[in-house]
Amino acid sequence: MQIFKRKSEIDFMGKRKLAAIFSILLVLTAIGSVLVRGLSLGIDFTGGTLVEVGYQEAVELGKVREVLGEGGFGDAVVQHFGTSRDVLVRLPPQAELGSAELSDRAFAALKQAGAGETTLRRVEFVGPQVGDELTEDGGLAMLYALMGILVYVALRFEYRFALGSVIALIHDVLITLGVFSIFQIEFDLTVLAAVLAVIGYSLNDTIVVFDRIRENFRKMRKGSAVEIVNSSLNQTLSRTLMTSLTTLLVLAALFVFGGEIIHSFAFALIIGIVVGTYSSIYVASTAALMLGISKADLMPVVKEGAEVDAEP
Amino acid sequence: MNRYPLWKNILVAVLVLFGLVYALPNIFDQDPSLEISGSRRASVDSATELTVRTALDSAKIKIKSTATGEDKLLVRFTDSESQLRAKEILEATLGADYTQALTLSTDVPGWLQSMGALPMYLGLDLRGGIHVLIDVDMDAAVSQAMERYNGDIRTLLRTEKVRYSRVSNRDDAILVTFKEAGLRDQALDVIGNEFRDLLLESLDEGGEYLVQAKMSASEQRSVKKFALDQNITTLRNRVNALGVSEPVIQQQGERRIVVQLPGAQDPSKLKELLGATATLEYRLEDTEHSVEDALAGKVPPGSKLYRTRDGRPILLKKRVIVTGNQITDASSGFDQRTGSPMVSVSLDSQGARRMRNVTTENVNKPMAVVFIETRKDTRMVDGEPVIRKVQVEEVISVANIIEPFGRRFQTTGLDSPEEAHDLALLLRAGALAAPIDIVEERTIGPSLGQDNIDQGFTSVVIGLAVVMVFMAIYYKVFGLVANLALLLNLVFIVAVLSMLQATLTLPGIAGIVLTVGMAVDANVLIFERIREEIRNGSTPQASIFAGYEKALSTIVDANITTLIAAVVLFSFGTGPIKGFAVTLFIGILTSMFTAIVGTRAVVNLIYGGKRVARLSI
Numbered sequence: 001m002q003i004f005k006r007k008s009e010i011d012f013m014g015k016r017k018l019a020a021i022f023s024i025l026l027v028l029t030a031i032g033s034v035l036v037r038g039l040s041l042g043i044d045f046t047g048g049t050l051v052e053v054g055y056q057e058a059v060e061l062g063k064v065r066e067v068l069g070e071g072g073f074g075d076a077v078v079q080h081f082g083t084s085r086d087v088l089v090r091l092p093p094q095a096e097l098g099s100a101e102l103s104d105r106a107f108a109a110l111k112q113a114g115a116g117e118t119t120l121r122r123v124e125f126v127g128p129q130v131g132d133e134l135t136e137d138g139g140l141a142m143l144y145a146l147m148g149i150l151v152y153v154a155l156r157f158e159y160r161f162a163l164g165s166v167i168a169l170i171h172d173v174l175i176t177l178g179v180f181s182i183f184q185i186e187f188d189l190t191v192l193a194a195v196l197a198v199i200g201y202s203l204n205d206t207i208v209v210f211d212r213i214r215e216n217f218r219k220m221r222k223g224s225a226v227e228i229v230n231s232s233l234n235q236t237l238s239r240t241l242m243t244s245l246t247t248l249l250v251l252a253a254l255f256v257f258g259g260e261i262i263h264s265f266a267f268a269l270i271i272g273i274v275v276g277t278y279s280s281i282y283v284a285s286t287a288a289l290m291l292g293i294s295k296a297d298l299m300p301v302v303k304e305g306a307e308v309d310a311e312p
Numbered sequence: 313m314n315r316y317p318l319w320k321n322i323l324v325a326v327l328v329l330f331g332l333v334y335a336l337p338n339i340f341d342q343d344p345s346l347e348i349s350g351s352r353r354a355s356v357d358s359a360t361e362l363t364v365r366t367a368l369d370s371a372k373i374k375i376k377s378t379a380t381g382e383d384k385l386l387v388r389f390t391d392s393e394s395q396l397r398a399k400e401i402l403e404a405t406l407g408a409d410y411t412q413a414l415t416l417s418t419d420v421p422g423w424l425q426s427m428g429a430l431p432m433y434l435g436l437d438l439r440g441g442i443h444v445l446i447d448v449d450m451d452a453a454v455s456q457a458m459e460r461y462n463g464d465i466r467t468l469l470r471t472e473k474v475r476y477s478r479v480s481n482r483d484d485a486i487l488v489t490f491k492e493a494g495l496r497d498q499a500l501d502v503i504g505n506e507f508r509d510l511l512l513e514s515l516d517e518g519g520e521y522l523v524q525a526k527m528s529a530s531e532q533r534s535v536k537k538f539a540l541d542q543n544i545t546t547l548r549n550r551v552n553a554l555g556v557s558e559p560v561i562q563q564q565g566e567r568r569i570v571v572q573l574p575g576a577q578d579p580s581k582l583k584e585l586l587g588a589t590a591t592l593e594y595r596l597e598d599t600e601h602s603v604e605d606a607l608a609g610k611v612p613p614g615s616k617l618y619r620t621r622d623g624r625p626i627l628l629k630k631r632v633i634v635t636g637n638q639i640t641d642a643s644s645g646f647d648q649r650t651g652s653p654m655v656s657v658s659l660d661s662q663g664a665r666r667m668r669n670v671t672t673e674n675v676n677k678p679m680a681v682v683f684i685e686t687r688k689d690t691r692m693v694d695g696e697p698v699i700r701k702v703q704v705e706e707v708i709s710v711a712n713i714i715e716p717f718g719r720r721f722q723t724t725g726l727d728s729p730e731e732a733h734d735l736a737l738l739l740r741a742g743a744l745a746a747p748i749d750i751v752e753e754r755t756i757g758p759s760l761g762q763d764n765i766d767q768g769f770t771s772v773v774i775g776l777a778v779v780m781v782f783m784a785i786y787y788k789v790f791g792l793v794a795n796l797a798l799l800l801n802l803v804f805i806v807a808v809l810s811m812l813q814a815t816l817t818l819p820g821i822a823g824i825v826l827t828v829g830m831a832v833d834a835n836v837l838i839f840e841r842i843r844e845e846i847r848n849g850s851t852p853q854a855s856i857f858a859g860y861e862k863a864l865s866t867i868v869d870a871n872i873t874t875l876i877a878a879v880v881l882f883s884f885g886t887g888p889i890k891g892f893a894v895t896l897f898i899g900i901l902t903s904m905f906t907a908i909v910g911t912r913a914v915v916n917l918i919y920g921g922k923r924v925a926r927l928s929i
Contacts, residue, residue, distance in 0.1 A: 200877030207866070249829065258767050
């Protein structure tokens, strides 16, 4: 079975201006949303307390809010988590109570809301100081990952490719963040990990395309840069789609069966991989073309020792 | 063409065998268990086993098996619910002389264990447990050291008979004031000889002569390091007293301590215990001065005014006979004569000597026991709640010294048996060298942990199945070969994780799922190349050869970039994120082997060295 029976000949680069406008619009929307609406940061970054409890029977959130209000937790955010028997409560950071007292008191209050035994499934407390550090570290991690990749690609290929791939990565990260901002999906540590994984994955795609472009620049005597890029994209197209498809399949499994905690993690990866597949075709190559890659840049550098080694 | 030399086939076979053996322990059951061990006063024997069995039988808790080992009894259960109920029941039955640790035990046969083949180490989010991150107040550690120096300098100058006007603390320096320049110079010598770690400077201020002493940077560092190390030791002692198997207590960064207790259930008890700062001090009562004068504000210089638990004022000598640090052992019980709760205390040799000297000199004089505890107190300042740490000092008992004593004695005057028990525990564990604060806590209940394992397992299996069906349809025989590699890759990931005893977390499982998706990428690259070569008119054998050859550098390049992301994730990440990075990293490496070398070996076996008309790809 094959997606394309014969060699596909899609003129990707012919529509690169359209794609560029589309990408710029997407990125601007994403930035706009992140600036205006912001990200719905989880307690990993904001600090605060999270308590998850399991009741034996389904409970009404109204009832839970009521008992929490009586217990002095009027500002708690309450939601069902996975099933109607599980309830997740978020409490903003409070100066007057340490973690110990806060989560204990909240749990004691929550026990009142349901009949039968109430089990404490999860408590997470992050102090404001730790939250700030995680935010800072997370930003730095993203920067280090981008820098490391920039250096590697520049060494392995050429700086224009490196810039092209990093532009594509920033594009992917921004759009993923944008989706989280627009739909106000909670952004926690695992989502950050997913975004970093997206960086690795999306680059994977881009590298495969660049590899082929480099090979074709060296091999094909005729043809403009645009034509060479086009045929490289076509040659790698079925691989690009296949890999994205298999990865999306397992992520779908993770999204559906992996449980509530892993939900937004899987979602971030799904968005990232869809966007990453698109960007490795349109953004990275277009950026490299705009930066002016040419045949001369990619001819293999003749190493002085190489010839000698080949001699018997 | 396309034949692997024998050594290469053997290498692949050996590695596969190796992977299978080390992945094997994971298919054995792990049972929630209780490990019961006795204290000094109680030993574990067949009688204990009988008691345990009877107690659990009458409570209708199913025991899977029991086994006795060196002073230990291991009771295994079928589920964690019975394990937890059993712990409660046994605590009541066996009493405080036995500790019961929650643990997991495995059925892995001895020959496997002797090879170091163990099941994967599950993270707290999978097995349940408590994780807390503790911040050590380093500024307090330094200022405490300054206080100590302050007192030491006074004592030194007094013994060396250098007359000073006063000793005070200003910012991060100690100021010693003298009336004459000569005395100051003498003091400079004396202090400089005794405390080489202090930076001394002479100042002239307002007609007075001063010595300014500061701690050197290296001294400050070592004070901080000592505080952190001492706190880690103390916390470890306290945690061990809780009876949890495999607790993790380690330093993180310059001023943080991580405490992880797998399987532990009661975060509030733990936090109370970790943060507690209660200790004791033994002081003589000042009977020479009147309490009334002191209450009126005229406290004699060598004494301090305290209050007893019932609010009565009492004047004690400032000089401390022994402190909680010198206590080597403590246990709680009841006083034989009065029946009131008491703590029986043993001192170290230095403390015992001092205690004997002081009690010998002061027979028939009253001695007081001061109970010191740091509590958090919240006050509203300008509408903002501000937490202050308040040191509460109470005199819990005053008694006449009837005869001299030394190493072992009793302290009474405690409110309840619980207080006696907690105090004994804290005294045994030692004092914290600097105040601590819990800055992060993550507790996962056992039911959620099991759910996480089940859901993680389901998604790995389903993800794997879907990809395998897809590959088989799309690439036929080659797809089946890739599927074999995919399964092998999973075995390798599990084997490597088990060998390294790296922690498997829920995001770690997600990493495995993601690797399944990405591992086929290498094969997709190769197979697409082979198809391309066939379309270009190459022979089947040449196509296979060229396909593997040309795809190699692409695969390596693509995977190294993902490795970079994994390394960054690992170095930045905390617990769960690290787990993701580790499985991603291992998965990429093993997948390169299985997808390139592994599939090639199988493809060579199928097609290599014969005439092939067409490939099933």
